[in-house]
Amino acid sequence: MTARGSNWLLFWPTLVILLFFLVPFLLLLRVSVAMPGLGAVGAGGFDLRNYTSLPFDSGFVKSIGFSLALAAGVAVISLSLAFPFTFWLTRMKRAAQVIWLVFLLTTLSLSEVLITFAWQVMLAKRVGLSNLLVWMHLLPEPISLSPNLWAVVACLVYLVIPFSVLLLFPGMSRIDPQMGEAARTMGASATRAFFTVIVPLMRRPIVACFLMSFIVTIGSYVAPLVLGRPEHWTVAILISKAALNANNLPLATAMSVVFLAATALFCGLVLSMSRSRARA
Amino acid sequence: MRSAPLPRLGRYLFLTIFALFLALPLVIVAGVSLNGTRRMSFPPEQWSARWYVDFFNDPAWVSALRSSLLISALAALLAGTIALPICYFEWRYRLRLARTLNVLGRVPFMLPPVVLAVVFLVFWSSLSHVGRIEDVVVGHAVVFLQLPLAAISLGFVSIDRTLVEAAQTMGARDADVFRTIVLPIIMPYLISGMLFVALLSLNEYIIAQMVVGFAIETMPIKIFNSLRTGFSPTMCVGAVLFMLTGLVGYICIALISDLPKLLGSDRR
Numbered sequence: 001m002t003a004r005g006s007n008w009l010l011f012w013p014t015l016v017i018l019l020f021f022l023v024p025f026l027l028l029l030r031v032s033v034a035m036p037g038l039g040a041v042g043a044g045g046f047d048l049r050n051y052t053s054l055p056f057d058s059g060f061v062k063s064i065g066f067s068l069a070l071a072a073g074v075a076v077i078s079l080s081l082a083f084p085f086t087f088w089l090t091r092m093k094r095a096a097q098v099i100w101l102v103f104l105l106t107t108l109s110l111s112e113v114l115i116t117f118a119w120q121v122m123l124a125k126r127v128g129l130s131n132l133l134v135w136m137h138l139l140p141e142p143i144s145l146s147p148n149l150w151a152v153v154a155c156l157v158y159l160v161i162p163f164s165v166l167l168l169f170p171g172m173s174r175i176d177p178q179m180g181e182a183a184r185t186m187g188a189s190a191t192r193a194f195f196t197v198i199v200p201l202m203r204r205p206i207v208a209c210f211l212m213s214f215i216v217t218i219g220s221y222v223a224p225l226v227l228g229r230p231e232h233w234t235v236a237i238l239i240s241k242a243a244l245n246a247n248n249l250p251l252a253t254a255m256s257v258v259f260l261a262a263t264a265l266f267c268g269l270v271l272s273m274s275r276s277r278a279r280a
Numbered sequence: 281m282r283s284a285p286l287p288r289l290g291r292y293l294f295l296t297i298f299a300l301f302l303a304l305p306l307v308i309v310a311g312v313s314l315n316g317t318r319r320m321s322f323p324p325e326q327w328s329a330r331w332y333v334d335f336f337n338d339p340a341w342v343s344a345l346r347s348s349l350l351i352s353a354l355a356a357l358l359a360g361t362i363a364l365p366i367c368y369f370e371w372r373y374r375l376r377l378a379r380t381l382n383v384l385g386r387v388p389f390m391l392p393p394v395v396l397a398v399v400f401l402v403f404w405s406s407l408s409h410v411g412r413i414e415d416v417v418v419g420h421a422v423v424f425l426q427l428p429l430a431a432i433s434l435g436f437v438s439i440d441r442t443l444v445e446a447a448q449t450m451g452a453r454d455a456d457v458f459r460t461i462v463l464p465i466i467m468p469y470l471i472s473g474m475l476f477v478a479l480l481s482l483n484e485y486i487i488a489q490m491v492v493g494f495a496i497e498t499m500p501i502k503i504f505n506s507l508r509t510g511f512s513p514t515m516c517v518g519a520v521l522f523m524l525t526g527l528v529g530y531i532c533i534a535l536i537s538d539l540p541k542l543l544g545s546d547r548r
Contacts, residue, residue: 007369007375009365009369010365010366010369010375010377010378010381012361012362012365013362013363013365013366013381013385014377014381016358016362016418016421016422017362017381017384017385017422017425020403020418020419020422021384021385021387021388021422022384023403024399024400024402024403025399027399027402027403027406028395028398028399028402031402031406081298084294085294085295085298088291088294088295090545094540097539097540097545098534098539098540101530101534101539101540101543102527102530102531102534102539103299103302103303104302105526105530105533106523106526106527106530107302107306109476109479109480109482109483109526109530110483110522110523110526111482111483111484111485111499111500111503111522112485112486113483113485113500113503113504113507114309114483114500114503114519114522114523115305116507117309117503117507117515117519118305118306118308118309118519119305120507121305121308121309121312121511121516122304122305122308158301158302158305161302166543169540169543169544169545170543170544170545171544173540173544173545174545190287191287215390215392218392219392219393219394219395219486221393221394221485221486222485222486222504226507235394236392236393236394236486239394239395239398240394240397240486240489240490243397243398243401243490244490249398249401249402249405252398253398253402256394256395256398256399259392259395260391260392260395263392
Protein backbone atom coordinates (compact mmCIF):
# COMPACT_ATOMS: atom_id res chain seq x y z
CA MET A 1 0.00 0.00 0.00
CA THR A 2 1.61 3.24 -1.07
CA ALA A 3 0.52 6.82 -1.13
CA ARG A 4 2.11 7.48 -4.52
CA GLY A 5 -1.12 7.39 -6.52
CA SER A 6 -2.93 10.11 -4.62
CA ASN A 7 -0.02 12.05 -3.16
CA TRP A 8 -0.92 15.02 -5.32
CA LEU A 9 -3.92 15.64 -3.07
CA LEU A 10 -1.52 17.07 -0.51
CA PHE A 11 -0.38 19.63 -3.06
CA TRP A 12 -3.34 21.90 -2.31
CA PRO A 13 -2.89 22.15 1.50
CA THR A 14 0.87 22.58 1.05
CA LEU A 15 0.34 25.36 -1.46
CA VAL A 16 -2.15 27.24 0.71
CA ILE A 17 -0.07 27.02 3.90
CA LEU A 18 3.16 27.99 2.12
CA LEU A 19 1.71 30.78 0.04
CA PHE A 20 -0.68 32.29 2.56
CA PHE A 21 1.10 31.75 5.85
CA LEU A 22 4.84 31.15 5.50
CA VAL A 23 5.46 33.60 2.66
CA PRO A 24 3.45 36.42 4.27
CA PHE A 25 5.20 35.80 7.59
CA LEU A 26 8.66 36.02 5.98
CA LEU A 27 7.49 39.15 4.21
CA LEU A 28 6.67 40.64 7.63
CA LEU A 29 10.26 40.10 8.74
CA ARG A 30 11.55 41.55 5.48
CA VAL A 31 9.41 44.69 5.60
CA SER A 32 10.36 45.32 9.23
CA VAL A 33 13.90 46.10 8.05
CA ALA A 34 12.84 48.24 5.08
CA MET A 35 13.26 52.01 4.98
CA PRO A 36 10.27 53.80 6.49
CA GLY A 37 7.85 55.08 3.89
CA LEU A 38 4.44 54.73 2.39
CA GLY A 39 3.26 51.68 0.48
CA ALA A 40 3.41 47.99 1.14
CA VAL A 41 7.13 47.52 1.60
CA GLY A 42 7.99 51.06 2.65
CA ALA A 43 10.80 52.62 0.67
CA GLY A 44 12.56 49.25 0.22
CA GLY A 45 16.25 48.93 0.97
CA PHE A 46 17.71 47.84 4.30
CA ASP A 47 17.44 49.95 7.41
CA LEU A 48 17.28 49.13 11.10
CA ARG A 49 15.76 52.50 11.94
CA ASN A 50 12.33 50.95 12.61
CA TYR A 51 13.83 48.92 15.41
CA THR A 52 16.39 51.38 16.79
CA SER A 53 13.78 54.10 17.21
CA LEU A 54 11.42 51.86 19.26
CA PRO A 55 13.30 51.82 22.62
CA PHE A 56 13.18 55.63 22.68
CA ASP A 57 9.47 55.75 22.06
CA SER A 58 8.29 55.84 25.67
CA GLY A 59 4.67 55.30 24.59
CA PHE A 60 5.58 52.01 22.93
CA VAL A 61 7.79 50.79 25.79
CA LYS A 62 5.14 51.61 28.39
CA SER A 63 2.47 50.00 26.28
CA ILE A 64 4.47 46.75 25.99
CA GLY A 65 4.92 46.67 29.78
CA PHE A 66 1.26 47.50 30.38
CA SER A 67 0.07 44.85 27.89
CA LEU A 68 2.21 42.14 29.51
CA ALA A 69 1.03 43.05 33.02
CA LEU A 70 -2.62 43.33 31.95
CA ALA A 71 -2.54 39.99 30.14
CA ALA A 72 -0.82 38.24 33.07
CA GLY A 73 -3.34 39.70 35.54
CA VAL A 74 -6.36 38.77 33.45
CA ALA A 75 -4.96 35.26 32.87
CA VAL A 76 -4.51 34.73 36.62
CA ILE A 77 -8.03 35.97 37.44
CA SER A 78 -9.74 33.91 34.76
CA LEU A 79 -7.69 30.83 35.63
CA SER A 80 -8.65 31.05 39.31
CA LEU A 81 -12.34 31.34 38.38
CA ALA A 82 -12.25 28.77 35.57
CA PHE A 83 -10.44 26.11 37.60
CA PRO A 84 -13.10 25.41 40.26
CA PHE A 85 -15.81 25.83 37.64
CA THR A 86 -14.22 23.23 35.32
CA PHE A 87 -13.78 20.86 38.25
CA TRP A 88 -17.50 20.98 38.98
CA LEU A 89 -18.40 20.93 35.28
CA THR A 90 -16.63 17.62 34.69
CA ARG A 91 -18.57 16.10 37.58
CA MET A 92 -21.97 17.03 36.21
CA LYS A 93 -24.24 14.72 34.22
CA ARG A 94 -23.52 14.56 30.49
CA ALA A 95 -26.63 16.53 29.46
CA ALA A 96 -25.79 19.36 31.88
CA GLN A 97 -22.23 19.36 30.55
CA VAL A 98 -23.46 19.76 26.96
CA ILE A 99 -25.70 22.69 27.90
CA TRP A 100 -22.85 24.46 29.73
CA LEU A 101 -20.46 23.76 26.84
CA VAL A 102 -22.86 25.17 24.23
CA PHE A 103 -23.29 28.26 26.41
CA LEU A 104 -19.52 28.66 26.87
CA LEU A 105 -18.80 28.15 23.18
CA THR A 106 -21.42 30.75 22.28
CA THR A 107 -19.74 33.38 24.45
CA LEU A 108 -16.30 32.19 23.30
CA SER A 109 -16.99 32.83 19.65
CA LEU A 110 -18.68 36.19 20.25
CA SER A 111 -16.68 38.92 18.63
CA GLU A 112 -14.53 41.06 20.91
CA VAL A 113 -16.50 43.92 19.38
CA LEU A 114 -19.82 42.49 20.56
CA ILE A 115 -18.57 41.65 24.04
CA THR A 116 -17.09 45.10 24.47
CA PHE A 117 -20.28 46.64 23.19
CA ALA A 118 -22.35 44.57 25.63
CA TRP A 119 -20.11 45.65 28.52
CA GLN A 120 -20.26 49.26 27.45
CA VAL A 121 -24.06 49.08 27.46
CA MET A 122 -24.05 47.29 30.81
CA LEU A 123 -21.72 49.84 32.40
CA ALA A 124 -23.57 52.84 30.98
CA LYS A 125 -25.24 55.31 33.29
CA ARG A 126 -28.83 54.47 32.47
CA VAL A 127 -28.52 50.69 32.35
CA GLY A 128 -28.26 47.69 34.63
CA LEU A 129 -25.25 47.56 36.86
CA SER A 130 -25.13 51.16 38.00
CA ASN A 131 -28.84 51.10 38.95
CA LEU A 132 -28.32 47.83 40.75
CA LEU A 133 -25.50 49.32 42.84
CA VAL A 134 -27.68 52.30 43.73
CA TRP A 135 -30.48 49.95 44.76
CA MET A 136 -27.99 48.10 47.00
CA HIS A 137 -26.96 51.48 48.50
CA LEU A 138 -23.41 51.02 47.23
CA LEU A 139 -23.64 54.12 45.05
CA PRO A 140 -25.39 57.42 45.81
CA GLU A 141 -26.64 57.90 42.22
CA PRO A 142 -26.30 56.15 38.83
CA ILE A 143 -22.93 56.85 37.18
CA SER A 144 -21.15 55.66 34.11
CA LEU A 145 -18.77 52.85 35.12
CA SER A 146 -16.42 53.20 32.14
CA PRO A 147 -13.88 54.16 30.90
CA ASN A 148 -11.51 52.83 33.51
CA LEU A 149 -9.05 50.02 34.06
CA TRP A 150 -11.53 47.78 35.93
CA ALA A 151 -13.98 47.92 33.07
CA VAL A 152 -11.19 46.73 30.77
CA VAL A 153 -10.16 43.94 33.15
CA ALA A 154 -13.74 42.71 33.70
CA CYS A 155 -14.46 42.67 29.99
CA LEU A 156 -11.21 40.83 29.20
CA VAL A 157 -11.88 38.22 31.91
CA TYR A 158 -15.26 37.69 30.30
CA LEU A 159 -13.57 37.32 26.91
CA VAL A 160 -10.97 34.82 28.15
CA ILE A 161 -12.88 32.64 30.64
CA PRO A 162 -14.45 30.32 28.04
CA PHE A 163 -10.98 29.67 26.59
CA SER A 164 -9.65 28.89 30.07
CA VAL A 165 -12.46 26.45 30.82
CA LEU A 166 -12.14 24.65 27.48
CA LEU A 167 -8.38 24.28 27.95
CA LEU A 168 -8.75 22.83 31.44
CA PHE A 169 -11.66 20.62 30.41
CA PRO A 170 -9.81 17.70 28.73
CA GLY A 171 -7.27 17.26 31.54
CA MET A 172 -9.86 17.64 34.27
CA SER A 173 -12.29 15.17 32.71
CA ARG A 174 -9.54 12.56 32.56
CA ILE A 175 -8.86 12.69 36.29
CA ASP A 176 -10.37 9.62 37.86
CA PRO A 177 -12.97 10.76 40.44
CA GLN A 178 -11.74 7.91 42.65
CA MET A 179 -8.50 9.82 43.22
CA GLY A 180 -10.33 12.50 45.18
CA GLU A 181 -12.43 9.89 46.95
CA ALA A 182 -9.33 7.98 47.99
CA ALA A 183 -7.94 11.10 49.62
CA ARG A 184 -11.29 11.63 51.35
CA THR A 185 -11.40 8.09 52.76
CA MET A 186 -7.92 8.63 54.17
CA GLY A 187 -9.39 11.53 56.13
CA ALA A 188 -8.60 14.59 53.99
CA SER A 189 -11.26 17.30 53.84
CA ALA A 190 -12.81 18.10 50.43
CA THR A 191 -10.80 21.31 50.20
CA ARG A 192 -7.59 19.58 51.20
CA ALA A 193 -8.19 16.76 48.70
CA PHE A 194 -8.82 19.37 46.01
CA PHE A 195 -5.55 21.21 46.63
CA THR A 196 -3.29 18.23 47.34
CA VAL A 197 -4.63 15.81 44.73
CA ILE A 198 -6.48 17.61 41.92
CA VAL A 199 -4.35 20.75 41.58
CA PRO A 200 -0.96 18.97 41.36
CA LEU A 201 -2.39 16.52 38.79
CA MET A 202 -3.44 19.50 36.70
CA ARG A 203 -0.05 21.25 36.70
CA ARG A 204 0.55 21.01 32.96
CA PRO A 205 -2.98 21.99 31.87
CA ILE A 206 -2.81 24.91 34.31
CA VAL A 207 0.38 26.22 32.71
CA ALA A 208 -1.01 25.67 29.18
CA CYS A 209 -4.23 27.41 30.16
CA PHE A 210 -2.41 30.36 31.72
CA LEU A 211 -0.28 30.81 28.58
CA MET A 212 -3.23 30.55 26.18
CA SER A 213 -5.31 33.01 28.22
CA PHE A 214 -2.27 35.28 28.27
CA ILE A 215 -1.94 35.10 24.49
CA VAL A 216 -5.64 35.71 23.88
CA THR A 217 -5.62 38.74 26.20
CA ILE A 218 -2.43 40.28 24.93
CA GLY A 219 -3.90 40.47 21.44
CA SER A 220 -6.98 42.31 22.71
CA TYR A 221 -7.77 45.46 20.86
CA VAL A 222 -11.35 46.63 21.08
CA ALA A 223 -11.89 46.32 24.86
CA PRO A 224 -8.96 48.57 25.93
CA LEU A 225 -9.75 51.01 23.12
CA VAL A 226 -13.41 51.43 24.04
CA LEU A 227 -13.51 50.79 27.81
CA GLY A 228 -10.09 52.19 28.74
CA ARG A 229 -8.36 55.54 28.68
CA PRO A 230 -5.36 56.15 26.39
CA GLU A 231 -2.96 55.04 29.15
CA HIS A 232 -4.68 51.63 29.02
CA TRP A 233 -4.00 51.13 25.34
CA THR A 234 -2.37 47.83 24.45
CA VAL A 235 0.36 47.27 21.86
CA ALA A 236 -2.27 45.93 19.45
CA ILE A 237 -3.85 49.39 19.32
CA LEU A 238 -0.51 51.11 18.69
CA ILE A 239 0.34 48.63 15.92
CA SER A 240 -2.96 49.12 14.15
CA LYS A 241 -2.62 52.90 14.48
CA ALA A 242 0.85 52.77 12.93
CA ALA A 243 -0.43 50.59 10.10
CA LEU A 244 -3.72 52.34 9.36
CA ASN A 245 -3.60 55.94 10.57
CA ALA A 246 0.07 56.71 10.02
CA ASN A 247 0.23 54.33 7.03
CA ASN A 248 3.75 53.34 8.09
CA LEU A 249 3.87 49.60 7.44
CA PRO A 250 7.62 49.14 8.11
CA LEU A 251 7.13 50.64 11.59
CA ALA A 252 4.01 48.52 12.21
CA THR A 253 5.85 45.36 11.18
CA ALA A 254 8.85 46.17 13.40
CA MET A 255 6.47 46.75 16.31
CA SER A 256 4.77 43.43 15.54
CA VAL A 257 8.09 41.60 15.56
CA VAL A 258 9.13 43.16 18.90
CA PHE A 259 5.66 42.41 20.28
CA LEU A 260 5.91 38.76 19.18
CA ALA A 261 9.39 38.49 20.66
CA ALA A 262 8.27 39.97 24.00
CA THR A 263 5.29 37.61 24.14
CA ALA A 264 7.44 34.60 23.24
CA LEU A 265 10.05 35.62 25.85
CA PHE A 266 7.41 35.90 28.56
CA CYS A 267 5.85 32.54 27.64
CA GLY A 268 9.29 30.89 27.54
CA LEU A 269 10.05 32.30 30.99
CA VAL A 270 6.80 30.95 32.44
CA LEU A 271 7.41 27.55 30.85
CA SER A 272 10.97 27.23 32.15
CA MET A 273 9.85 28.36 35.62
CA SER A 274 7.11 25.74 35.70
CA ARG A 275 9.57 23.07 34.53
CA SER A 276 12.19 23.88 37.14
CA ARG A 277 9.50 23.82 39.83
CA ALA A 278 8.29 20.45 38.56
CA ARG A 279 11.80 19.05 38.88
CA ALA A 280 12.36 20.46 42.36
CA MET B 281 -18.49 12.16 45.88
CA ARG B 282 -20.67 12.77 48.91
CA SER B 283 -20.52 16.39 50.00
CA ALA B 284 -21.54 18.23 53.12
CA PRO B 285 -24.45 20.73 52.82
CA LEU B 286 -22.25 23.80 53.22
CA PRO B 287 -19.78 23.08 50.39
CA ARG B 288 -22.69 22.08 48.19
CA LEU B 289 -24.38 25.43 48.85
CA GLY B 290 -21.07 27.15 48.04
CA ARG B 291 -20.86 25.23 44.78
CA TYR B 292 -24.38 26.20 43.69
CA LEU B 293 -23.72 29.81 44.62
CA PHE B 294 -20.50 29.85 42.62
CA LEU B 295 -22.12 28.21 39.59
CA THR B 296 -25.06 30.62 39.72
CA ILE B 297 -22.82 33.68 39.89
CA PHE B 298 -20.67 32.25 37.12
CA ALA B 299 -23.72 31.73 34.90
CA LEU B 300 -25.00 35.23 35.69
CA PHE B 301 -21.62 36.75 34.87
CA LEU B 302 -21.63 35.02 31.50
CA ALA B 303 -25.27 35.72 30.74
CA LEU B 304 -25.73 39.26 32.03
CA PRO B 305 -24.16 41.22 29.13
CA LEU B 306 -26.08 39.10 26.63
CA VAL B 307 -29.39 39.51 28.44
CA ILE B 308 -28.91 43.25 28.73
CA VAL B 309 -28.12 43.70 25.04
CA ALA B 310 -31.14 41.57 24.11
CA GLY B 311 -33.28 43.69 26.44
CA VAL B 312 -32.02 46.97 25.01
CA SER B 313 -32.72 45.71 21.48
CA LEU B 314 -36.38 45.23 22.43
CA ASN B 315 -36.74 48.70 23.94
CA GLY B 316 -39.30 50.83 22.10
CA THR B 317 -37.54 54.18 22.58
CA ARG B 318 -34.35 55.42 20.99
CA ARG B 319 -32.67 55.85 24.39
CA MET B 320 -30.54 53.09 25.81
CA SER B 321 -32.31 51.76 28.86
CA PHE B 322 -32.72 48.50 30.72
CA PRO B 323 -35.13 47.03 31.63
CA PRO B 324 -36.96 48.21 28.48
CA GLU B 325 -39.33 51.13 28.99
CA GLN B 326 -41.76 49.72 26.46
CA TRP B 327 -41.40 46.46 24.59
CA SER B 328 -41.17 46.67 20.83
CA ALA B 329 -39.64 44.87 17.87
CA ARG B 330 -39.34 48.03 15.75
CA TRP B 331 -35.52 47.98 15.68
CA TYR B 332 -35.62 44.50 14.16
CA VAL B 333 -37.79 45.86 11.34
CA ASP B 334 -35.40 48.80 10.99
CA PHE B 335 -32.42 46.46 10.82
CA PHE B 336 -33.77 44.45 7.90
CA ASN B 337 -34.92 47.60 6.08
CA ASP B 338 -31.48 49.20 6.31
CA PRO B 339 -29.46 48.23 3.22
CA ALA B 340 -26.15 48.95 5.00
CA TRP B 341 -26.85 46.44 7.78
CA VAL B 342 -28.24 43.83 5.40
CA SER B 343 -25.22 44.08 3.13
CA ALA B 344 -22.87 43.82 6.13
CA LEU B 345 -24.73 40.71 7.25
CA ARG B 346 -24.54 39.29 3.73
CA SER B 347 -20.78 39.83 3.35
CA SER B 348 -20.14 38.36 6.81
CA LEU B 349 -22.11 35.23 5.96
CA LEU B 350 -20.41 34.89 2.56
CA ILE B 351 -16.91 35.29 4.03
CA SER B 352 -17.54 32.81 6.84
CA ALA B 353 -19.05 30.17 4.52
CA LEU B 354 -16.16 30.41 2.04
CA ALA B 355 -13.53 30.44 4.80
CA ALA B 356 -15.08 27.33 6.34
CA LEU B 357 -15.14 25.50 2.99
CA LEU B 358 -11.54 26.45 2.23
CA ALA B 359 -10.34 25.40 5.69
CA GLY B 360 -12.18 22.10 5.30
CA THR B 361 -10.54 21.33 1.94
CA ILE B 362 -7.12 22.01 3.48
CA ALA B 363 -7.60 20.15 6.75
CA LEU B 364 -9.22 16.95 5.44
CA PRO B 365 -6.36 15.85 3.10
CA ILE B 366 -3.74 16.69 5.75
CA CYS B 367 -5.42 14.58 8.43
CA TYR B 368 -6.27 11.76 5.99
CA PHE B 369 -2.72 11.39 4.69
CA GLU B 370 -1.26 11.62 8.15
CA TRP B 371 -3.56 8.86 9.40
CA ARG B 372 -3.50 6.61 6.32
CA TYR B 373 0.13 6.73 5.16
CA ARG B 374 1.88 8.45 8.09
CA LEU B 375 3.53 10.87 5.66
CA ARG B 376 6.04 13.22 7.20
CA LEU B 377 4.83 16.08 4.98
CA ALA B 378 1.28 15.64 6.29
CA ARG B 379 2.49 15.60 9.88
CA THR B 380 4.53 18.78 9.31
CA LEU B 381 1.52 20.51 7.73
CA ASN B 382 -0.67 19.45 10.64
CA VAL B 383 1.73 21.14 13.08
CA LEU B 384 2.40 24.18 10.89
CA GLY B 385 -1.30 24.70 10.22
CA ARG B 386 -1.95 25.13 13.94
CA VAL B 387 0.62 27.91 14.41
CA PRO B 388 -1.37 30.93 13.15
CA PHE B 389 -4.14 30.33 15.72
CA MET B 390 -1.56 30.87 18.47
CA LEU B 391 -0.36 34.25 17.19
CA PRO B 392 -1.89 37.57 18.30
CA PRO B 393 -4.59 38.50 15.76
CA VAL B 394 -3.21 42.00 15.26
CA VAL B 395 0.14 40.58 14.13
CA LEU B 396 -1.65 38.30 11.67
CA ALA B 397 -3.62 41.31 10.47
CA VAL B 398 -0.35 43.14 9.75
CA VAL B 399 1.06 40.00 8.08
CA PHE B 400 -1.91 39.76 5.68
CA LEU B 401 -2.05 43.51 5.12
CA VAL B 402 1.61 43.57 4.05
CA PHE B 403 1.16 40.46 1.91
CA TRP B 404 -1.87 41.65 -0.04
CA SER B 405 -0.53 45.20 -0.38
CA SER B 406 2.72 43.91 -1.84
CA LEU B 407 0.64 42.04 -4.43
CA SER B 408 -1.40 45.22 -5.03
CA HIS B 409 -4.46 43.07 -4.42
CA VAL B 410 -6.28 44.93 -1.66
CA GLY B 411 -9.83 45.33 -0.44
CA ARG B 412 -11.09 42.13 -2.10
CA ILE B 413 -13.33 39.67 -0.35
CA GLU B 414 -11.01 36.73 -1.08
CA ASP B 415 -8.23 38.40 0.93
CA VAL B 416 -10.16 38.05 4.15
CA VAL B 417 -11.57 34.60 3.20
CA VAL B 418 -8.05 33.20 2.81
CA GLY B 419 -6.93 35.00 5.97
CA HIS B 420 -9.70 33.51 8.09
CA ALA B 421 -9.25 30.03 6.61
CA VAL B 422 -5.53 30.07 7.48
CA VAL B 423 -5.97 31.57 10.94
CA PHE B 424 -8.74 29.21 12.03
CA LEU B 425 -7.28 26.11 10.32
CA GLN B 426 -6.34 24.81 13.76
CA LEU B 427 -9.99 24.01 14.54
CA PRO B 428 -10.81 21.56 11.71
CA LEU B 429 -7.31 20.07 12.02
CA ALA B 430 -7.90 19.30 15.69
CA ALA B 431 -11.47 18.07 15.17
CA ILE B 432 -10.72 15.84 12.15
CA SER B 433 -7.54 14.39 13.70
CA LEU B 434 -9.67 13.40 16.69
CA GLY B 435 -12.10 11.71 14.33
CA PHE B 436 -9.39 9.65 12.64
CA VAL B 437 -8.17 8.36 16.00
CA SER B 438 -11.62 6.84 16.50
CA ILE B 439 -11.53 4.79 13.24
CA ASP B 440 -10.82 1.13 13.88
CA ARG B 441 -7.94 0.13 11.58
CA THR B 442 -9.08 -3.49 11.44
CA LEU B 443 -12.17 -2.22 9.60
CA VAL B 444 -9.89 -0.87 6.86
CA GLU B 445 -7.88 -4.10 6.72
CA ALA B 446 -11.07 -6.16 6.45
CA ALA B 447 -12.29 -3.99 3.58
CA GLN B 448 -8.96 -4.37 1.77
CA THR B 449 -8.93 -8.16 2.12
CA MET B 450 -12.32 -8.12 0.48
CA GLY B 451 -10.74 -6.22 -2.46
CA ALA B 452 -11.68 -2.60 -1.70
CA ARG B 453 -9.44 -0.02 -3.34
CA ASP B 454 -8.23 3.12 -1.50
CA ALA B 455 -11.01 5.18 -3.02
CA ASP B 456 -13.63 2.65 -1.85
CA VAL B 457 -12.19 2.64 1.66
CA PHE B 458 -12.28 6.41 1.72
CA ARG B 459 -15.84 6.60 0.45
CA THR B 460 -17.42 3.78 2.45
CA ILE B 461 -15.48 3.82 5.74
CA VAL B 462 -13.53 7.04 6.24
CA LEU B 463 -16.01 9.61 5.01
CA PRO B 464 -19.07 8.43 7.00
CA ILE B 465 -17.06 8.31 10.25
CA ILE B 466 -15.23 11.58 9.64
CA MET B 467 -18.21 13.61 8.38
CA PRO B 468 -19.48 14.86 11.78
CA TYR B 469 -15.96 15.92 12.75
CA LEU B 470 -15.42 17.64 9.41
CA ILE B 471 -18.71 19.52 9.67
CA SER B 472 -18.09 20.50 13.30
CA GLY B 473 -14.60 21.75 12.43
CA MET B 474 -15.97 23.80 9.55
CA LEU B 475 -18.79 25.19 11.70
CA PHE B 476 -16.20 26.32 14.25
CA VAL B 477 -14.34 28.16 11.47
CA ALA B 478 -17.56 29.74 10.20
CA LEU B 479 -18.62 30.95 13.67
CA LEU B 480 -15.21 32.40 14.54
CA SER B 481 -14.91 34.00 11.11
CA LEU B 482 -18.34 35.63 11.51
CA ASN B 483 -17.12 37.28 14.70
CA GLU B 484 -13.56 38.15 13.72
CA TYR B 485 -12.86 41.86 13.70
CA ILE B 486 -9.27 43.03 13.58
CA ILE B 487 -8.02 40.98 10.60
CA ALA B 488 -11.07 41.81 8.51
CA GLN B 489 -10.80 45.47 9.51
CA MET B 490 -7.12 45.85 8.63
CA VAL B 491 -7.17 43.77 5.44
CA VAL B 492 -10.41 44.88 3.78
CA GLY B 493 -12.05 47.26 6.29
CA PHE B 494 -11.84 50.30 4.02
CA ALA B 495 -13.68 48.52 1.19
CA ILE B 496 -15.98 45.92 2.76
CA GLU B 497 -18.01 46.21 5.95
CA THR B 498 -18.56 42.94 7.79
CA MET B 499 -20.93 42.82 10.76
CA PRO B 500 -18.25 43.26 13.46
CA ILE B 501 -16.73 46.14 11.47
CA LYS B 502 -20.14 47.75 11.04
CA ILE B 503 -20.93 47.37 14.76
CA PHE B 504 -17.53 48.76 15.71
CA ASN B 505 -17.95 51.74 13.40
CA SER B 506 -21.39 52.50 14.81
CA LEU B 507 -19.96 52.06 18.31
CA ARG B 508 -17.55 54.90 17.62
CA THR B 509 -20.19 57.23 16.23
CA GLY B 510 -22.67 56.73 19.06
CA PHE B 511 -25.33 54.37 20.30
CA SER B 512 -28.23 53.21 18.18
CA PRO B 513 -30.65 50.42 19.11
CA THR B 514 -30.16 48.84 15.67
CA MET B 515 -26.64 47.80 16.76
CA CYS B 516 -28.17 45.71 19.51
CA VAL B 517 -30.28 43.90 16.92
CA GLY B 518 -27.09 43.05 15.00
CA ALA B 519 -25.49 41.80 18.20
CA VAL B 520 -28.52 39.69 19.12
CA LEU B 521 -28.64 38.09 15.65
CA PHE B 522 -25.00 37.15 16.07
CA MET B 523 -25.49 35.59 19.48
CA LEU B 524 -28.42 33.55 18.14
CA THR B 525 -26.34 32.40 15.15
CA GLY B 526 -23.62 31.21 17.50
CA LEU B 527 -26.11 29.48 19.79
CA VAL B 528 -27.85 27.67 16.90
CA GLY B 529 -24.49 26.72 15.35
CA TYR B 530 -23.19 25.14 18.54
CA ILE B 531 -26.48 23.36 19.23
CA CYS B 532 -26.10 21.85 15.72
CA ILE B 533 -22.56 20.72 16.60
CA ALA B 534 -23.82 19.22 19.86
CA LEU B 535 -26.55 17.35 17.95
CA ILE B 536 -24.38 15.89 15.17
CA SER B 537 -21.38 14.97 17.30
CA ASP B 538 -20.33 14.16 20.84
CA LEU B 539 -19.52 17.66 22.10
CA PRO B 540 -17.70 16.73 25.35
CA LYS B 541 -15.56 14.28 23.38
CA LEU B 542 -14.90 16.83 20.64
CA LEU B 543 -13.62 19.18 23.32
CA GLY B 544 -11.34 16.53 24.78
CA SER B 545 -13.31 14.63 27.41
CA ASP B 546 -12.81 10.87 27.32
CA ARG B 547 -15.57 9.77 29.66
CA ARG B 548 -19.05 8.74 28.61
